[in-house]
Amino acid sequence: MINYLKGKTIEILKNTNNRIILILEINQIGYEIQIPSRFARQLSADNSELIQIFTYLQIQEDRQILYGFASAAERDLFRQLISVSGIGTQLAIALIDTLGLEELVRAIVTGNTKTLAKTPGVGAKTAERIALELKTKLAQWRQVVGVTVSSASAIPRAEILEDVEMTLLALGYTNEEINQALSALSKDNQMLKNPHVEEWIKSAIATLSIDK
16 A cells, blocks of 8 residues: 655646646656645645655556545545445545535534535535544544544534525635635634624634735
């Protein structure tokens, strides 16, 4: 099993199936690796810089596919996702791309199926299955990932998150901006204790205004 590869970025492209492919050169060998688009946006155009890619090798009858991730935690979450019945590699990558590592783990642990269902291809039943099969596993694993949802009092209610998301969408913010704001606020111990959705909305807008 290949744990990780370290080399130089030669090219990032979309193949005929609209998947993001990284060409990574190591010792004059070019490896073709499918990566999430989130990861692709983080990579530098300077191909003289060595980068480390955490990998998962899928072996099929007629081919081998190498998947790459920005961190070991993201790669391990990918493995957890594809262990769920009906979740293939492309849907797992779509979940990571849509929500990001922390928001995805948080949604699963808190059973927030509406957040999970924002991912293209994930319906209500699939979201429920993901939460049901992985909630306990990820609750035990979350400290490795670094997502602090250790107690019920420290988890914002799904209703609060949903109201914040709907309000920000109505105000014209993108899903990526909303996930970024909620991720930042969910690390704030004071906010985690705040049951008032209006305060969450104000704080989210303030956070996004600072980022801009």
